Amino acid sequence: MKPKYQELFEDIKSKILTGDYEAGERIPTESALQDIYKVSRHTVRKAILELANEGYLRSEKGSGTYVSDQYQAKSRENANNKIIGVITTYISDYIFPSIIRGVEGKLNEENYSLLLASTNNDAAQEKKALEMMLSFGVNGLIVEPTKSNLYNPNLSYYLSFKAQGIPFVMINAHYEELEVPFFCLDDVQSSYLATKELISKGHTQIGLISKTDDLQGKYRMKGYIKALGEYRLQFQPEHVLSFNTETKGDLHANLETFLAENKEALTALVCYNDEVGLEVVTVCRKLGISIPDELSIIGQDNSYIAKTANIKLSTLTHPQEQMGREAADWIIKKLKNHKDLPNETYYQPVLIPGETIKKLE
Amino acid sequence: MKPKYQELFEDIKSKILTGDYEAGERIPTESALQDIYKVSRHTVRKAILELANEGYLRSEKGSGTYVSDQYQAKSRENANNKIIGVITTYISDYIFPSIIRGVEGKLNEENYSLLLASTNNDAAQEKKALEMMLSFGVNGLIVEPTKSNLYNPNLSYYLSFKAQGIPFVMINAHYEELEVPFFCLDDVQSSYLATKELISKGHTQIGLISKTDDLQGKYRMKGYIKALGEYRLQFQPEHVLSFNTETKGDLHANLETFLAENKEALTALVCYNDEVGLEVVTVCRKLGISIPDELSIIGQDNSYIAKTANIKLSTLTHPQEQMGREAADWIIKKLKNHKDLPNETYYQPVLIPGETIKKLE
């Protein structure tokens, strides 16, 4: 559990970085902060002293405590540094190298530099990354949202970027609370096509592995349900296995249980993505379930891991590099004051056949 | 009249600077200092905290308060943000994703975040990246040098990190002007083994494609010359094609000329790296030179592009992910005050046979 003074420290720091407390502004007195935060003066002073030590605040006896000038000034100082910040969930894994390649390629063409930070799908790490970008002063920002299906405590940072006129876009998903341009695969369509492909191969008992904390998971479930509905197949909750970022470590074990229990019930499985698809392959090998003879599966995203595995996974495309490139293009155009840039860009998925779907008679 | 805590501050500081309290030594407990100086614990703690803020002391809960080593003096700023900066030439291309994967993996294990910037082998971009890292205040830094075979105008930034006690290491090469820990492939050995492999297959007319602005290029040429020398083969400058970062865009055209002129002279070619190797493959196809029948080639680095090309390139290993991992491990250990960490780490290359070398009779 975080110490109280640390909570104050972070809250006040956050208010400074988002502009709630502006440079030169006098923050509430120690006495007022005691009342606001319901802590002793000792605790208030400890937080203030640490903020002062880090240069955010300066205190003047008999007068009050003021926001130092340095952070906002630093933003202005770097106004023309031609650096674009990119915040993604991961850097080296899955489809992210391809996305980043797209971004980097476009930025290089325009002589912009890239500053890259990862969040590991954790809001606290997203906050840290945003503070870095905000305090240093990047020209633009490309962000993949963190746990996009859940409330995000960092929305004010995005509003601060907006207030400062720093263009930003989101990729893969977006915070639906914000009016923000975004570039996304049509996740509904991806999962719809995945499910439809299984149905067209004769499958009627189709399960789903779904992720709950990202919007992709939500919309991919929507596509699954849509396809079931179109073909008058019943949605059965017990055929759905859900996981999130925190329970991902248990997915292997949970898949064992799920697949063992549904061995007779399911002939096919729509997987949240290729990574999950390959995890299912691994678990099936362990359980003696033959793919695709006993269970057909389809992933999504057309990641390199779908292509390089022992068995070539059937999957749906994800725009990856193209999306990264176009997001970077958007930012650069915005910085050049282009008008009429798109507010939302959806990419339509295409089926990539593999070796993991069996046609039933 | 001086405040009491100021008296303590100065007295203890004096004892440190005169050597009464030596580096690493445990000073009297807070309780003992209360008795010695006849003040409250609050006053003792205030003095100790300020000495700690200035880097003279560090306190450890349950243990005591110790005199810091001097180079830790300025680490207080952002001491707890657990962010490691990584500056590489590229992010998405060639062997860099693997290196970054190694770094990221290790940092994640230790709950550190990664802030990543690329230089495109340009000193101005390196400067920008260094300024970002320095001004924000990362806990440590992993850097691939920029144009490591040429004078670097940014050396003072590295000295500044050193002065601030921020640990940093270099990978792939290092600035020979600095005393800096580094992690490198043994480039001499890599090119030596490449050349020797061609010689062992009967080749005596061996060319070299070399890069001039990076230390890797210099040492890879050294290995080539070493192998030629061992086998009493003459080094012929006209068999060497050199390029650098700025002329890389012309490499294709220059290779056409070089290979056309040396069509009868050379039976084999040592390439600076796999990327260059595959460029040679492309040019040979264009010139109607059959590989390996008419020209044997060998790359270096064992990058993914060597494995996924139409023809499987013969190459030498590069530690890539392992190196990234160990560089990150070094930084983390340094931050934990480990002693006796290595100053230089070389990785020995291993030949990876491919399809691009023909044995001559």
Added chain:
DNA sequence: TTGTATTTTTTGTACGTACATATGTCAATA
């Protein structure tokens, strides 16, 4: 209206108490 004195407000120094948490030491046990 302006200048000066006084009072109030706000931060700075310093005393105290209490409990939490991490480390170090020592004795008991396997």
Added chain:
DNA sequence: TATTGACATATGTACGTACAAAAAATACAA
């Protein structure tokens, strides 16, 4: 002899009281 558990020690967090010192606000006199 090595390991584990209990206990002591030492720092960390957080509450409180009191007074000092500097700045700001207010009151009063010229």
